[in-house]
Amino acid sequence: xxxxxxxxxxxxxxxxxxxxxxxxxxxxxxxxxxxxxxxxxxxxxxxxxxxxxxxxxxxxxxxxxxxxxxxxxxxxxxxxxxxxxxxxxxxxxxxxxxxxxxxxxxxxxxxxxxxxxxxxxxxxxxxxxxxxxxxxxxxxxxxxxx
Numbered sequence: 337x338x339x340x341x342x343x344x345x346x347x348x349x350x351x352x353x354x355x356x357x358x359x360x361x362x363x364x365x366x367x368x369x370x371x372x373x374x375x376x377x378x379x380x381x382x383x384x385x386x387x388x389x390x391x392x393x394x395x396x397x398x399x400x401x402x403x404x405x406x407x408x409x410x411x412x413x414x415x416x417x418x419x420x421x422x423x424x425x426x427x428x429x430x431x432x433x434x435x436x437x438x439x440x441x442x443x444x445x446x447x448x449x450x451x452x453x454x455x456x457x458x459x460x461x462x463x464x465x466x467x468x469x470x471x472x473x474x475x476x477x478x479x480x481x482x
Contacts (some may be wrong), residue, residue: 337406337421341396344389356393356440358400363452366390368452370442381441387443391436395425398435398458403428433458 345356354363354369370390373383380387398404404425409416416422419434426432435454442449 337392338396338399340389341392346394358397359399360401360455361434361471363394363397365453365455366394370439374443374446380440388436391439394439395435397455398425398433402458418469427458
């Protein structure tokens, strides 16, 4: 997913020079981009690829700025069916979050689902130690972006 985020940023910044630098503040830009997609009147299916790229970017901000890690959700795992995606981000406290789904929610619901506030709500929570409910994505273990 990190690679997908990088490819998205490369394409998006080449066309529009968006300040997507993986900082927390750049999530405000993502909020505005999603809002622009909404105002454009496109259906979710029409912008599905863009939403996936934006969601990967949001997740990568969680990884880079808050110490999260992309994880694969096994086929039979409850979160896979709840989230609707085969990957998620596990935070240092062991909680697992769905930046891809949250990005789609921003598109469908609008300003009540700020991706910037999503980060501020999630990062930095710590418990006694990380839980190992899910295994990191194989590429993440080897040091490669997934």
